[in-house]
Amino acid sequence: MKTDFIIAVLLIAVGTYLIRAVPFVLSSKKETGKKSWHQINLFFQLMGPSMIAALLVVSVASPLKTQDTSQLINVAMGFSGVGVSHWLWNNSGISVLAGVTSFTTALLFL
Amino acid sequence: MIRSTAFKGGLKSSFPIVAGYLPVGFAFGVAAEGAQAGTLAAVFTSLFIYAGASQFALIGLLKDGVPILSAALITLGLNLRHLLYGPGLSRDTEEFSLRERLVAAFGLTDEVFAVAFSRIGIIPHESRFWWLMGLEFGAYLSWFGGTIAGSISGDLLLSHYSLLRPALSFALPALFLSLLLSMLNSSTRLAVITSLILAAAFHWSGHSETGIIAAAFIGPGIGIICRKNQ
Numbered sequence: 001m002k003t004d005f006i007i008a009v010l011l012i013a014v015g016t017y018l019i020r021a022v023p024f025v026l027s028s029k030k031e032t033g034k035k036s037w038h039q040i041n042l043f044f045q046l047m048g049p050s051m052i053a054a055l056l057v058v059s060v061a062s063p064l065k066t067q068d069t070s071q072l073i074n075v076a077m078g079f080s081g082v083g084v085s086h087w088l089w090n091n092s093g094i095s096v097l098a099g100v101t102s103f104t105t106a107l108l109f110l
Numbered sequence: 111m112i113r114s115t116a117f118k119g120g121l122k123s124s125f126p127i128v129a130g131y132l133p134v135g136f137a138f139g140v141a142a143e144g145a146q147a148g149t150l151a152a153v154f155t156s157l158f159i160y161a162g163a164s165q166f167a168l169i170g171l172l173k174d175g176v177p178i179l180s181a182a183l184i185t186l187g188l189n190l191r192h193l194l195y196g197p198g199l200s201r202d203t204e205e206f207s208l209r210e211r212l213v214a215a216f217g218l219t220d221e222v223f224a225v226a227f228s229r230i231g232i233i234p235h236e237s238r239f240w241w242l243m244g245l246e247f248g249a250y251l252s253w254f255g256g257t258i259a260g261s262i263s264g265d266l267l268l269s270h271y272s273l274l275r276p277a278l279s280f281a282l283p284a285l286f287l288s289l290l291l292s293m294l295n296s297s298t299r300l301a302v303i304t305s306l307i308l309a310a311a312f313h314w315s316g317h318s319e320t321g322i323i324a325a326a327f328i329g330p331g332i333g334i335i336c337r338k339n340q
Contacts, residue, residue: 004178005151005172005178006154007178008168008178008179008181008182009151009154009155009158009159009168010158011182012159012164012168012182012185012186012189013158013159013160015182015186015189016159016160016161016164016186016189016192017215017216019186019189019190019192019193020192020193020195020196020215020216020218021196021211021212021215021216022196023193023194023195023196023197024195024196024197024199024200024211024214024215024218025196025208025211025212025215026196027196027197027200039334040194041194042330042333042334042337043330043331043334044190044191044193044194044330045191045194045297045298045330046297046298046301046329046330046333046334047187047190047191047326047327047329047330048163048188048191048293049290049293049294049298049301049302049305049329050301050302050304050305050325050326050329050330050333051167051184051187051188051305051322051325051326052163052188052286052289052290052293053290053302053305053306053309053325053329054305054306054308054309054321054322054325054326054329055163055167055170055188055286055309055322056283056286056287056290056306056309057306057309057310057313057321058170058171058174058309058313058318058321058322059170059174059282059283059286060283061310061313061314061318074280075280075283078280078283078284079283079284079287081284082284082287082288082291083287083291085288086288086291086292090292091129091130091133092130092133092134092137092285092288092289092292093130093131093132093133093134093135093136093137093256094133095284095287095288095291096133096134096137096281096284096285096288097133097136097137098284099280099281099283099284099287099288100137100140100277100278100280100281100284103277103280103284104274104277104280107276107277
């Protein structure tokens with residue numbers, strides 16, 4: 001492992017812990033009832049899906065930059081596998097494995 | 111309820127989380143191998159960061175050549191929603207000491223919060239801390255175990271079938287899509303669509319990192335404004 005990677009992981013680990021711990025230590029029953037707290041709550045609720053949507057675009061856009069039609073079909077097959085699996089079982093882990101399996105099948109046979 | 115009984119009760123309550131974490135942790139291990147991060151890096155990440163989506167994001171961003179500091183900041187941004195979990199539980203954990211809060215905070219992931227928030231109210235006050243410890247321990251162990259299993263399996267698979275490398279590289283987009291589908295509802299739809307468009311526009315103009323940060327703020331902003339106008 002590179003030193004840069006270890007430092008980054010430790011920084012993220014400390015940051016993530018502080019994000020979880022500081023509000024837990026400081027919070028009280030009164031604060032959670034404020035109207036402004038609900039607005040912040042809503043903002044952060046929407047922030048997670050928004051960032052994941054952006055990460056999805058970035059993660060899938062790099063392979064598609066090749067403008068290879070077969071790669072587009074492979075990705076579409078993979079996403080179909082994720083979509084069907086999510087609809088059937090609603091379990092992220094199984095959906096990932098189903099998506100990778102569909103993508104691999106398309107990669108090998110199409 | 112004595113401590114061990116409370117802990118076992120929490121452990122039992124963690125079973126639905128374990129069922130979800132084992133395959134996702136496994137997928138993370140496989141994805142880390144696919145991104146050539148290595149078994150040790152995958153395990154190290156799961157052991158210390160312990161935040162599913164952001165771990166996938168970190169591996170994906172580094173694989174795409176994003177500078178390490180930017181990748182760390184984006185990853186932390188993804189975890190900002192965890193700011194709300196402590197305050198969300200505070201009503202039912204008023205009797206927790208400072209030390210107990212500091213210990214319990216480490217394991218407050220999305221799924222642990224969801225189960226704790228829905229069930230801690232029916233646990234006797236004096237047993238809540240140990241019940242939460244059991245819940246968090248079960249979840250953490252399954253995430254860590256899943257990562258090790260996935261990483262070792264991924265490594266073995268890749269050493270025997272090198273053709274699988276491009277296939278495993280699809281684990282990251284698959285994970286992001288599955289997470290997104292599980293979060294998609296009428297209240298998040300507009301923010302998600304806005305973020306998809308913004309991220310695509312920034313990405314194709316060569317500014318992927320800026321696109322992620324813009325999506326993180328503009329997407330929710332538009333979502334809130336439109337909800338107010340409804």
